[in-house]
Amino acid sequence: MSTRVEPWEYDREMYKRRNEVERLFRRLKGFRRSFSRFDKLDLMFIAFINFALIVEALR
Numbered sequence: 001m002s003t004r005v006e007p008w009e010y011d012r013e014m015y016k017r018r019n020e021v022e023r024l025f026r027r028l029k030g031f032r033r034s035f036s037r038f039d040k041l042d043l044m045f046i047a048f049i050n051f052a053l054i055v056e057a058l059r
Helices: 011-038 042-058
Strands: none
Touching: 011 042
16 A cells, blocks of 8 residues: 555657666676677777667567
């Protein structure tokens, strides 16, 4: 039973977008397990993120 007088404000579009971002990070973490030794340099990390996003877009 809720004891709040006013319900939380709920923005359906923002929640949908947040869910998409959270799912993207979950998929990127799966890639990261394989390539974690290559991300010691910022440039390599950014390149890896770009690679993972391209692979996800092609799926």
